[in-house]
Every structure is written in C-alpha cells, then in structure tokens.
Amino acid sequence: MTEQIHLAAHFPGVNNTTVWSDPRSGSQIDFGSFRHLAETAERGRFDFFFLAEGLRLREMKGRIHDLDVMGRPESLTVLAALSAVTTRLGLAATVNSTFNEPYEVARRLATLDHLSGGRAAWNVVTSWDAFTGENFRRGGYLAEADRYTRAKEFLQTARELWDTWADDAVTADPVRGEFLREGGVTPFRHTGRHFDIQGLFNVPRGPQGHPVIIQAGDSDEGREFAASSADVIFSRHGRPEEARTFYRDVKRRLAAYGRRPADLKIMPAVTYVLGDTEAEAAECAAEIRRAQVSPANAIVFLEGVWGRDMSFCDPDGPLPDVEPELGEGVSRGRAQFRGDRAATAAKWRAVAQEKNLTIRELVIEMSARQTFVGTAASVAEQMTSFVRTGAADGFVLVPHLTPGGLDELVDQVVPLLQEKGVYRADYTGTTLRDHLGLRSPVKETS
Amino acid sequence: MTLHLAVALDGAGWHPAAWRADGARPDLLFTAGYWADLVVEAERGLLDWVTFEDSLAVQSTRHDSPDGRRDQVRGRLDAVLLASALAPLTTRIGLVPTTGVTHTEPFHVSIGIASLDHAARGRAGWRPRVSARPHEAAHFGRRTFPPIDPAGPTARRHIERLLREGVDFVEVVRRLWDSWEDDAEIRDTATGRFVDRDKLHPIDFRGEWFSVRGPSITPRSPQGRPLVTSLAHSALPYDFAARTSDVVYVTPRDADDAAAVVTEVRAAETAAGRTGPPLKIFADLEVYLGPPGRRARLDDLDGATHVSDAHVFEGTPEQLADLLLMWRASGVEGFRLRPGVLPHDLPAVTRGLVPELQARGVFRRAYETTGLRGRLGLPRPPSRYVTAS
Ligand SMILES: Cc1cc2nc3c(=O)[nH]c(=O)nc-3n(C[C@H](O)[C@H](O)[C@H](O)COP(=O)(O)O)c2cc1C
Numbered sequence: 147m148t149e150q151i152h153l154a155a156h157f158p159g160v161n162n163t164t165v166w167s168d169p170r171s172g173s174q175i176d177f178g179s180f181r182h183l184a185e186t187a188e189r190g191r192f193d194f195f196f197l198a199e200g201l202r203l204r205e206m207k208g209r210i211h212d213l214d215v216m217g218r219p220e221s222l223t224v225l226a227a228l229s230a231v232t233t234r235l236g237l238a239a240t241v242n243s244t245f246n247e248p249y250e251v252a253r254r255l256a257t258l259d260h261l262s263g264g265r266a267a268w269n270v271v272t273s274w275d276a277f278t279g280e281n282f283r284r285g286g287y288l289a290e291a292d293r294y295t296r297a298k299e300f301l302q303t304a305r306e307l308w309d310t311w312a313d314d315a316v317t318a319d320p321v322r323g324e325f326l327r328e329g330g331v332t333p334f335r336h337t338g339r340h341f342d343i344q345g346l347f348n349v350p351r352g353p354q355g356h357p358v359i360i361q362a363g364d365s366d367e368g369r370e371f372a373a374s375s376a377d378v379i380f381s382r383h384g385r386p387e388e389a390r391t392f393y394r395d396v397k398r399r400l401a402a403y404g405r406r407p408a409d410l411k412i413m414p415a416v417t418y419v420l421g422d423t424e425a426e427a428a429e430c431a432a433e434i435r436r437a438q439v440s441p442a443n444a445i446v447f448l449e450g451v452w453g454r455d456m457s458f459c460d461p462d463g464p465l466p467d468v469e470p471e472l473g474e475g476v477s478r479g480r481a482q483f484r485g486d487r488a489a490t491a492a493k494w495r496a497v498a499q500e501k502n503l504t505i506r507e508l509v510i511e512m513s514a515r516q517t518f519v520g521t522a523a524s525v526a527e528q529m530t531s532f533v534r535t536g537a538a539d540g541f542v543l544v545p546h547l548t549p550g551g552l553d554e555l556v557d558q559v560v561p562l563l564q565e566k567g568v569y570r571a572d573y574t575g576t577t578l579r580d581h582l583g584l585r586s587p588v589k590e591t592s
Numbered sequence: 593m594t595l596h597l598a599v600a601l602d603g604a605g606w607h608p609a610a611w612r613a614d615g616a617r618p619d620l621l622f623t624a625g626y627w628a629d630l631v632v633e634a635e636r637g638l639l640d641w642v643t644f645e646d647s648l649a650v651q652s653t654r655h656d657s658p659d660g661r662r663d664q665v666r667g668r669l670d671a672v673l674l675a676s677a678l679a680p681l682t683t684r685i686g687l688v689p690t691t692g693v694t695h696t697e698p699f700h701v702s703i704g705i706a707s708l709d710h711a712a713r714g715r716a717g718w719r720p721r722v723s724a725r726p727h728e729a730a731h732f733g734r735r736t737f738p739p740i741d742p743a744g745p746t747a748r749r750h751i752e753r754l755l756r757e758g759v760d761f762v763e764v765v766r767r768l769w770d771s772w773e774d775d776a777e778i779r780d781t782a783t784g785r786f787v788d789r790d791k792l793h794p795i796d797f798r799g800e801w802f803s804v805r806g807p808s809i810t811p812r813s814p815q816g817r818p819l820v821t822s823l824a825h826s827a828l829p830y831d832f833a834a835r836t837s838d839v840v841y842v843t844p845r846d847a848d849d850a851a852a853v854v855t856e857v858r859a860a861e862t863a864a865g866r867t868g869p870p871l872k873i874f875a876d877l878e879v880y881l882g883p884p885g886r887r888a889r890l891d892d893l894d895g896a897t898h899v900s901d902a903h904v905f906e907g908t909p910e911q912l913a914d915l916l917l918m919w920r921a922s923g924v925e926g927f928r929l930r931p932g933v934l935p936h937d938l939p940a941v942t943r944g945l946v947p948e949l950q951a952r953g954v955f956r957r958a959y960e961t962t963g964l965r966g967r968l969g970l971p972r973p974p975s976r977y978v979t980a981s
Contacts, residue, residue, distance in 0.1 A: 160809075167781045175811050177711045181680070201699065203792065203809060210789040210807075217777065217787070217811040219707035220700070226673035227711040230624065230680045249648060249731040250696060257670040261624045261677045281699045283802030316667070318611065318618035323893065325611060325618065326662040331650075343733035346658050348650040350622055350667050440784045 151533050151569050152411055152540025152582060153560075154194045154238070155187035158548050160204070162214045163417070165437040165546050172549055174215050177227060179549035184228045186549075187235055190556035191570050193581040194236025194267055194358075195228065196380070196542055197221040201242060202278045204479040206446055207455060211477075213443050215548075222254050229262035236578030238267035238360055244274060244293060245282045248303040248341060252349075256308060259352025264577030267358035269380060270371075272297045277478045294367040296340045301359065301375055303336045303343070305587070310334050311351040356587040358578050372410065373399035377584050380542055381414040384517040389414055389537035411539040411582055416517035418543065420554050424520050431519045434546055435510045444506040447513060450477040451494060453487050461506040465498045517541075522558035529559070530568050595916060595954045596926025596968065598688075598874065599634050599941060601627070602645040603665040605933040606878050607887065608653075609894040611665050615935040622669060624677050630938060631678045634685055637942025638956055640967055641686025641717060643821070643928065646671035648692050649728040656740045657727050664894070672704045679712035686964035688717030688821060694754055695723070695732045698764035698804060706769055706813040714814035714963035718765075719821050720836065722758045724751050748828075755832045760799040762820065762836035767795035769817050770975040771807035793977040816972050819964045823876070825901060830860035838970060839872040841928050843902040847918045850875060854923035872968055875924045876902040880932040881909055881940035887932060902930065909944035913952060 158164045159174055166174075173179050184195045199221050204211040221239035228237055237258060241251055251268075259266035272293035279286025288296060315330030335344040361368065361376035372379045373396060383389040397407045419434060421427030439447065441461035449456045452468070453475035459466055470491040498508045518525045532538055545551025563569035575581060604611035604618055611618040620626040634642050650666050652659045671689035678687060687708065691701050701718075709716035723729075724747070726737040741747050776791035795806035821839040824830050833840035840857060844850035857873055878900045880887045887906055891897050905912055916927055931937030949955035961967045 166779060166786055167784075175710060177680070177713070201809060202805075203807060210787070210792050212785045212787045212789045215786055217772065217809065219710055219810055220703040222673055223676045223704050223707035224711065226676035227679050230628075230677045245697065246700070247695070247732050247734075253648075254670045254673060257673045260622045260669060261673060263623075280803075280805035282697050283804065284697075285803075311667070316619070316622070318621070320612035320616065320618060323612060323663045325665055328662065330662075331666070341733055343731055345727055345731045346650045348648070348667055349669060442784045 149533055149568065151529060151563060152413060153190065153192045153569070154196050154236075154413060154540070154542040155183060155192055155552055156196045156198070156415065156542050156544040157183055158215075158545055158551065159198055159218045160200055160215055162438050162443055163544055163546055164215045164548055165434060166215050167437060168547060170550060171547055174548050175217055175219060177224070180224050180228060181231055182549040183545075183552055184232050184235060186552045186556050188232045190552070190560045191573055192235060193540070194238045194265075194578055195225075196238045196269070197224065197240060199240035199242060199271065200479060201245060201273065202281050202479045204477070206449060207476045211446065213440065213446060222258055225266075226258055226261055229258065229265065233263075234265070234573045234576060234581075236265045236267055236358065236581060237262055238269055238358070240269040240271055240362075242271050242273055243297040243300040244272055244288050245279065245284070246300075248300050248307065249343065249347070251300075252304040252307040252347065255304070255357045256349040256352045259354050259357050260349070264353030264579070266352065266354065267360055267378070267578055269360040269362055270297055270301055270376075271362060275478070294363075294371050298371055298375065299338050299340045303338070303341050305356055306334055306336055307347040308351055308356050310347045311349070313351055313355070316350050354577050354579050354586075358582065358584065369396055369399060372396060373405070374403045376410060377582065378411045378413055381412055381538075384414045384416045384515055386532060386535070386537050389532070390535065393537055408583065409585070413540045413542050414538050415515070415544050416541045417515055417546065418518040418525055418555060418559075419516060420520070420522055420525060420558060422521065424524065427519050427521065431516050435514045435516065438546070439506060439510045439513065441506055444509040446477075447509040448505055450475070451487065451490055459505055462504050465495060465505055465508065522562060526559050526562035526566065529563065530566060533568070593954075594956050595920060595949060596640045596872070596874065597941075597946070597949075597955065598641045598643060598686075598926065598928040599639055599938065600643045600645065600876070600928050600930040601630055601934065602930070603668065604935075605937065606900070606930040607890045607894070607898055607932045608664045609890040610933040612893050613890065613933045613936065616933065617935065618665065621665065622667070627674060627678060628681050630934060631682055631685060631687075633938055633942055635682050637946045638959060639685060639942070639946075640926065641688050641715075641964060643688040643717075643719060644671035644674055644690060646690040646692070647721070647723065647728070648695060648731055649725060655742075656725060672708060675716070676708050676711050679708065679715070682712075682715075684715070684959040684962055686715045686717055686819065686967065687712055688719055688819065690719040690721050692723055692728075693720045693758045693761040695728065695734070698761045698802075699768065699808075701761075702765040702768040703808060703810045705765070705818050706808070706810045709813035709815050709818045710810075716813070716815065717819035717821055717964055719823065720758060720762050721823075722751070722754045722832070724754055752828060755828055757801045758832060759835045760797070760801055764795065764797050764804045766817060766820075767797060767976070768804075768806055768808040769812065770977055771795050772810075772812045773975045773978055774812050774816070777811060793975075812975065815963055815965050816975070817965070819968070819970070821874075824857075827856065827860065830857050831864055833857070833871060834861040834864040834866050837871060838869070838965075839874055839968070841874050841876045842924070843876050844919070844924075845903055847922050850919045850922035850924055869970060872926065873924045874926040874928050875919055876928045876930060878902050878904045878930040878932060879912060879937055879941070880904070880906045881912065881937050881944060886936075890932070909940060909948045912945055913948045916949070917952070917954065
C-alpha cells in the first residue's frame, strides 16, 4: 500500500496568518466559526482539528499588540462543544504544562476523550515565560531550563493517572450492586521533582486509553521529548529541504526509546493557495502575503527581530544601519522571536542586501510560509511528493481565512488525493488513534 | 410572576442507589448521549437551567477520604466540558457547571466559563465550589490541609480562609470577564488595527493568596458576565454568596425555615455591603415523585437510610406544586430540584410538575429569553472598565 497522507486543520486564530481585512473573514470567536471549520475538516476526512493556545495577549513595547487577530476561547471547552457536532474528527487541544496541574489536565482530557468517543489529543506546550506567568496564581515560577523536565514529568504523571482505572473497571451491574469491579481502580502515588501527589483519579479511562500526544517544540530537548513521549509532532518545518532534515533527525531518535518510526507522525504546519492556473495562484499568494504583512505589521516584525523600537523606519524603504538589542526584546507572548537575535538579524540583513529588498519585502520574504501554491492538481502533486520523499507524514493545514479558508482545499484537492490513493476515501476507524494508525498505549506498570 | 425552576444533574440521580433503578442506564454515565437525553428533556420542560456537579476527587460518603465503596457511582466527567458538549444540542436552557476554586487557576476557569457562554450563545452559568478536603489537596500536592473535624475551631478557621480565598478567586474571574469591553474588536481596516487596545484592561488583581495581571485572552462573552450561583447552608457560605454570586441555593427544612434562611441571607448581604441586584434565593429540594415508598426501596438497596443536606420531598407533582408555592410565599424566588432517580424524577418534573404549575398560572409556557441572565430579569452589565467619555 502506498504511503498515506495524514491531514489536520488548524483554526487560524491569533497571529498574522488570518487576513482579517478580507470581506470573507468572519468571527474568530463565534462558535459558528469553529463549527464551520470542523465540519469542513470532517467532510474532508481529516485526522484532526487543532487549536493553539496563548495564555497572555501579545505585547509590543509594553503595549498590547493591536494589528492582528486577537481573542480566543479556551481550547478544551470549544473542542467539547465540537464533539457534539462531529463524529469522527480528532479534537486536539494545546494545553500548557507549566501553568496547570496534572490531576486537572488529565481529567479534562479524559473527559474530552469520553465525550468524543475517543477523539481527544493534547499538544503539550511549555511556555516558560514569567510574562505569561503573571496571569496565574503561581506566577512565572519556572526557570527555562526546567520547562521540559516539568513537561515530561507532567505527561508521565497524567499517564499514571489515566492508567489507574482499568478499561473494564466500570461494570455498572445493578443486579449485583457492583458499580466498580474489585481492583478496577487503583490509587496513585507520584513522587518526583515537580509533583508529589497521591490519591484516586476520578475519571474512568477514556476510549483511547490515553489521548493522542502532540508536541510542537523544536529545540534539542523538545525533539527528545517528542521522540520519547509523543504520537505526533506539529513541526514548523514546511520547506522541503529543512523538513527532510528534521524528519530524519527526529525519526532517528525514536530507536533509543524502543519505538518504531511509524509510532511518531511528523506533520508540519503548511499553508496553501489555490488558483485556476499556476499564475493566478501565484498572484493570489503574493496578495495574501502583502495583506498579512501590512506596512505597520512589517515594522512590528522588524522590531521583534531587532528587539528595539524601529518605528522611525519607512516600511517601504531600506533596512537602516542599526544593531539589534540583544536583551529580552520588545515583543512578548510570541514564540518565534526567541533564539539568537544577532545571528537572525545578520541573516535578515544579508538577504535584504542580496535581493535588494525594502523592509516590508524583507519581512514578507522571511516570514511568509506559503508552502503549496498552484492549481488543485499541482498542490495535490506537491503534497504527495512531500510525503513520498520523506519530508513529512502529513500536514497541519493553516488556512488564511476564518472560517471558510479550508473549503476549497477540501472540495478541490482532497478528491484528487483520494483518486491517487494516497488519502483515505472514508474513515476506517472511529478513534483518532485509528486514523493515525497508532497502537493502543501500553499501560504504565506501577 | 413565573416561578423559577432549575434541576441539578448528577450521576444517575441523588439517591446513592439511583443507578440501580429501572431505566437508569448506569453503563452510559460517561457518554455524551446519556447527558444529552437528560438536558434535552429538561429543555422540553422549559426549565430555567440545569446544574452539573463536580469535584476534584472521587465521590465518597466520608468528608475527609475516599470510602472504598464499589456499590455506588464513582467517577465523573469535568463539568465545564460536559456542559459545553451539550451547548450545541440545546438552544434555550441554561448550563451551569460546578468547578473547584481551591486548587484551580482563576484564569483558566474564567476563560472556560466565558467560552461556554460563547458556545451556548449566552446560556452559561457557573457554580464555584470551595473544598476543604485533605485528600483533594493531596491530588495537587501544593498544600497540606488539616483533617476535617466539623466541631473543632481549626476546621472553622480553615474553611473561613478557604472561603475568603474563594471570594478573591471569583473576583478575579469576574474582572477577567470585564477585561475586554464589548466593542474592543474594531477591525478598522483604515488604520490596520484589529482591536482597540484602550478597551482591553489589565485587571491587576493583588490579594493575600495570589495576584493576576490580565487582561483575559477571551473576548467578552454574550452575557458579559455569566450567571454565578453558589450553594450555601450556613452563615459563612451565605457571606461567600453575598460577595460573589447572583444566585444562592439554600437548603431550608420547611416553609418557616425558608423564611428564616431568607432573613439570614439578606442580613449577610447587608453585612457584606453588597451593591447591585440582591441575591436570587433558590431553595434546593431532593425530589421523589410518584407512588410512596420509592425512596425506602432505594434505601434498602443501598443498605442505609440516605441522608440529604436538603429537604427531601416524596409525593405527587400536585403536592410538590403546593409546597413550592408555600415556600415561595416565604421569600424564595426559585427552586433547584435534585431528582432522586434521574430517569424517573426528571420526566416527572418536566411532564408532571411543570404542567401543574402552568395550570396554576405560575410557570412559563414558552421560553421568553435565550440568555440566562435575562431569564432572571438581570440586566447585561457593561464592563466595569468602561469609562464615560
Ligand atoms: C508549529 C508550532 C505550533 C506551536 N503552537 C503553540 C501554541 O499553540 N501555544 C504555545 O504556547 N506554544 C506553541 N508552540 C511553542 C512550542 O510548544 C514550544 O514551547 C516552543 O517552540 C519552544 O520550545 P522549543 O525551544 O523546544 O522550540 C508551537 C510551536 C510550533 C513549532
């Protein structure tokens, strides 16, 4: 059988992906928007629907960032509502492991797994920053070096909790008066560096045993965490060369944990633009990029990388000759500007010089992630070859319009993938684990 | 004036042996379909709202530890998610989940309830619940709680502190709900601004137990402030309700006691310096409708006489209607009925009690409002951060 492509839909929430100025752009908060996108994804037989999370509003230079879409609901609550209007689609929530406690998160995920009949997934993210921590009663207490040790122990603890109820613990036999069978539920005790907890878990094991675990970090620790513990990686590597390198690197790490390459699906975030002709699609893609990177937004991006006020710059002029500030920077609550600022700025400068770009053109060049551009047939072909050449197991599709941005892909590209035999014609199972071809979790032995 | 009627959903019903009754479907308790049937039935009966119980520990007949029993329902789903899963399947009935406020984060709870209000288009409520239980604290491992000795002074101080912390928790949640003004999203293509940042407000809460910065990540929900309800049996929790809630569920023994409780609650409001609309006082009743002896047979099955914190009513829908009207004359405005056995007593409420109340002209014949606050005649409040300009 040929390699099967996995597809997921990202709800384009808070970022500059969404072209909110487009008249077709709807509400990012109304439940109808979530419902529309989820129903479209299910019509397209997608593996899952993905919600991101950010627990503090982004700021630039100490002020709330006001140029992009802002405001979103709590992920698990929306996904629970979506479980009522879908029947097969996986429902993936991003839930932070730093500002939560295992008992509560484990029970909410087990609940979603029950309500959806086995379709829950958890993207474990770690946001370390004290900035986000200011919204929580426990504050920004965790050093950056600890975020993956906590994430790992958090997930381990959640798994211990899920495993304390046997699959057949609930007998509910009214005649014998036995609701739980003898030995069906065992107490837990977890003693570790981050958690010292004990007692009884209060949700029966969900249909999937454990929800599907997704990981999205990119650092070495992040990759090890994924290799040891995740079922899916939501990667940011959507360019074929980088994607192949990332794919090889992560799959290679699995053996050390006694896992097979098929146990971890790698799904990069990708965007797409369709047109009736290649030229039309390219033109449309250029328009979208310009809408995403308005002149004001170009300066904001630049400030994010340079880590300082650049408001004196002309977005349609050249990059000025100023050095980046290497401190904490001016942008907060946004993941992509972390890392080596000096190196990033040097690279940007080199590209601007080499291609003779204005600031806005440079930002478009450096930040645009348009992966698949073309006619439906050529996009179907590009996606297929991406997977066939070992760059991914599938994709998390990020539309640029809410909520209708997935419609044309599902209507035009999915049928072509199905014709090629590289994508399911219909769901063959009921749980997300079934869709992803993942094994049932083996119980932790305590 | 219409009488207000809510129903409290929990497991198979409020009698510990309810799950063994005919038609109880105990094998489906952890499925969405089971709850959907109940809530659709409650909506068919035009009830004001349903509540969902919750806690961060397994049910127990003891206060301070699990009891190891396997002959009663154990385990439950997260109430906020459960309520949310029922939102798209209903259009009018209010959905009021319980959440703990002792071990959770106000930020998470605030956005969860606001999100429920968005998904339910203005039908969300919330019941904050304080927990003094040491075994629940051990599930989080952040604090050690003293053993519960209801008579001792330690227990009282412990509970008093937890309630004060709970007051702060609800205050944070409410401020976060207000932290986006209604019209903060402007989508102004001319200036390229999606939001007006002057309409987004840090809440900067600083208290004895925690501080929270804000603003919320979730835009103001359809009701602005979802309905806050709490359960109270005595003076300390009356004070908590007076400081935090829109509705209080109380547990009088009879009509005279109801009058006394109403007086106590009103005094607590005055003492707390409450401003804004007075608490809506709802009386909780556990109900067994139909032929006599049903409760006794369940007690036999369970091997013990079931004791409730609320008054237990046994009788016909007509008798229950008499009781409700009598208690209402004592000053309570509504009732939260706890069906003894859900598959039996919920339909007895919706198909027996409701028509009886309608016939007496004291209950609605159709929903007049979609929003939950509106159903109680509560206005949609503007954000506290709106400044007159
Ligand atoms: C594609 C992708 C999506 C992500 N989505 C979120 C998110 O929704 N919320 C969040 O807090 N972090 C998110 N992250 C951040 C990561 O979880 C992680 O915290 C961050 O990349 C830093 O970890 P690292 O140093 O291992 O890369 C995402 C990262 C990637 C690559």
